[in-house]
Amino acid sequence: MSNIFSNKVNDTQAFTSLLPIFAFIKPYKLMVFYALLALLVTAGVNLSLGQGVKFVINNGFIAGSESQLKTAILALIVLITLLAVGTFSRFYLMSWLGERVSADIRKAVFNQVIKLHPSYFEENRSGEIMSRLTTDTSLLQSIIGSSFSMALRSVLMLIGGLIMLLVTNLGLTLWVVACVPFILIPILVYGRKVRVLAASSQNAIADIGTYAGEIIQNIKVVQSYTHEEQEKASFANEVENAFSVAKNRIKQRSLLIAIVIFLTFSAISVMLWVGGTDVLEGNMTGGELGAFVFYAIMVAMSVATISEVYGELQRAAGSATRLLELLNITSEIETPEDPKIIEKSHSTIIEFKDLDFYYPSRPSIAALQSINLKIPMGKVIALVGPSGAGKTTLFELLQRFYDPQSGHVLFNNININELDLDEVRQRMGMVPQHPVLFSSDVWHNIRYGNPSATDEEVINAAKLAHAHEFIEQLPEGYNSFLGEQGVRLSGGQKQRVALARAILKDPEVLLLDEATSALDAESEHHVQAALEKLMQNRTTLIIAHRLSTVVNADLILLMDKGQIIAQGTHAQLLNESRLYKRLCELQFESAIT
Template sequence: MPEIKDDEKVKKSLKNLLPIFAFVLSYKKMLAAALIALLFTAAVSLSLGQGVRLVIDSGFVEGSKAQLANAIGVIIVMIALLAIGTFTRFYLMSWLGERVSADIRKKVFNQLVSLHPSYFEENRSGELMSRLTTDTTLLQSIIGSSFSMALRSALMLVGGLIMLLVTNLKLSLIVIGSVPVVLLPMMFYGKKVRTLAKKSQDSIADISTYAGEIIQNIKVVQSYTHETQEKAAFGQEAENAFEVAKKRIKQRSVLIAAAILLSYCAISVMLWVGGSDVLDGVITAGELAAFVFYAIMVAMSFATIAEVYGELQRAAGSAERLIDLMAVESEIRVPLKLATMDSQAKEVIRFSAVSFRYPSRPDDPALINIDLGIEKGKVIALVGPSGAGKTTLFELLQRFYDPQDGEIRFNNAPLTKLNPTDLRKHMGVVPQHPILFSSDVWHNIRYGRPEATREEVIAAAKKAHAHEFVSMLPDGYDSFLGEQGVRLSGGQKQRIALARAILKDPEVLLLDEATSALDAESEHHVQAALNELMKGRTTLIIAHRLATVVHADQIVLMDKGAIIATGNHNQLIKESALYKRLSELQFKRTNEAIE
């Protein structure tokens, strides 16, 4: 029974390659041309055996230089044809491998950027990057090289066996009798290679994840002088991956060596029998030479198939990981029937009895029975202790998640009946910690509206109080900002993010405490830019410092996922003990700081 289960696993694993090869069928003409070149080179290679027979029997044995020259000329023509066919086959199959690898990468990336955010809470980014790069590279090698070798070897194996039978039946039976002996180690060690290949890919993913996290947080590592510990920890991860790879390499080496040993032992036995027949005059020396040529060809084909079989086992593990990823369905789907937004609606946003739990924390309610309406053009401030649910409201409003209970409407249309892309086009977000990309200033600001002209980008930068410092950068708007904008200060990054939001010109503005982490001068510039941006827009502000929202049209006080009170600053001071306590604590700290 265990053997049956292992065989089923092997079959299931190799079946994972079938959806990958479906990508190849998108290029039928290139595939057909490559297969024709493959058949051509196989036919020429098999014909070389007869050329060898001709050289020995017509040249050496007959003792005729003219016949020898003719035979050599035939072989040279065959070799030239083989070189042309090999070039064509190699180019076409390599082209297919690279093309399909690029297609798979694009499909995997498209899948990743369309998945719901909770998926990334449960899966490590380093592992996903490993699937996108390492796994697809391995598949490119399989399609562009190993698959071609496997087909060519299979053709040479079948053709070689046929030519063996045609050349000498008795010697052929010796070769064919050795086939089961050669196949046994392939079947036995192939299972081990497959298991170790998947472990090897997983260990590489662990290394990528660990290294990516350390590099991303290098300042923290160096600040706490953890370089030595991290070097040791990464070294251990690398050694673990090496140990797994070493076991895989050992099994593959044994597989290949066993196949070669048994194949050439069978050839040695065949040579002894064939040599005896030549001495007895049963066959000619040319026939024996041709037979040896075909026997070596069959043996090499067996060895190649053994090697490729190990590669296929390894690729099957990669294919399985990619197929699993491409099969994931986003929990945030575009509805079949879309609702229509009412641009004249008085209430832009309406939360009705909304309750929500994050998928990664199903027993911890993030929002409880939220009822809130927001009118067009109003400034609404969300305040309360950390963990009150303020940021969660922003995430639900952008439909990164759907609530388990209740309904959210935007311009009088249910969010679940809107295309998420269309919905998000109406919103501009300025987070507390701005996200910049590893590119220049143009790209980072244009992220708000890619089709914007250079003049529009500069105008947005001026409104965001960013133009002055951008102009002083070494290459101005063409300046590369480094990974996550590392070459800019916190205030400068925030102003770039504001310019992006200004350029987008959204209907609803979501501000997540956009000035809390800034110094006084940077806060002055950012606040001035915010005042410009908020004009005539519906604005939601998450605020931890109450001094920044005392002039809001409405303040919503939240605690433990629920709305505790709503009103303006003066009303809440009188009606809410929690708001009064938060206000007194903050203004007291401010006065103490001033003194």
């Protein structure tokens, strides 16, 4: 598995890895300014409350003046009102910023992932990628919208509180300052443990999502083999593993917070004893002690908050690292900087020249070897051969999902590596043997071939694919939701919807991975008639499993073990190739006359 999901950062990198996230915050400088302004106001008001407490005690309680007490209480109420308004503004603005930045990061990551080369997804599980897209971005949202604000506020309160402590009583402040190193040491030690365990916890959660997604996606297979109990046990094991990791993380984090609180309030208790002695001896007033206690608690709570946020920032550092590495991945299949223009051709449209190809996940096994082939414009080419012969691989190279290790794929006499990637793919229409439908309605699934198509054009494409009749019988017709991967349709119905999508795209080159294989005899007859009309004046490559497709082809390519071992018409190959004759007997139901 790629190391993007197991990368660990040290303490120095923990925070520097978060710095690139600020690039996503930069467009919202005004909101950041208002949020920081609200933060400064609330911090200032909080610090002023200590002086309010001192004023109440000295001028109200000790002086015994009711009017002064009233004035002091009113002043406190004003400060508390300002604190409430400032806190609302700070919380709203920072939460808005966190949600906005999280949304922007999600879009950036998705935009990056959706254009990556297919071989990347062979090496990295889609479930883990989705976990980073959702779980990691949610954690960053929490950090930016809440934890980061808390950290800034706590730092301000810590600095301001220490200054006010010095102003109030220098001697007692030395007690507080002397205790700070003893509090920071466990923060650094246990914070590192929390970060490591947090990364493990994130990976365990990703494993749960990947496992559950695979089982749910293949639920019919699970139930058909009555593996429900086995899958329950396996999933429970995954969950318990994640819980075990999370339990260790929670234990370390709880221990960190407990130690900080114990040390902090122990220091305050000692300070109270020393300060109380000073009050009894007349060295300081009760109001000064009250204000000092207020600031000391403020400093203690700030340190406790920083220790808690530190662990969150450590977790966020790992998330940011994984997300940023996803954003920095360069796709191996890209449009050249200065793509060539595809000129109109009247002869050969596709050529495979001295082509060798190995899948990245199987680098020692040749998927295609020494392929040399010219496909004239407007012709129907049938690809036949046993499973694993390389038929589908030719389709994938033609659409440039992969680049060959040697040789070239030419389109209108131009290497497709030199052409605009989108233009190449827009000129081709693919109907796979196992069609892919999206969790949406019929309109969306057919219109995927041409998003700008009108309703009338969509319906006409459905009619040509012989899908209109069954679509009209669905509960809501073309507005019917088809379920995940079109689960509400039969195999033949899904294939006809996919065929309608290709018809709507109206491509120059039609790629059919036996598009009629899941149809009954009557539907196949109608769809085949529609295909024959669609294939007129259009270059068509068909991976064939039925005789009706083979006999009508202009050229048949017989493939085996990644090579083209024979080519010709149906009659020629029957006479010249024993493998072709045997395939006809096996795959084409002995209809070889």
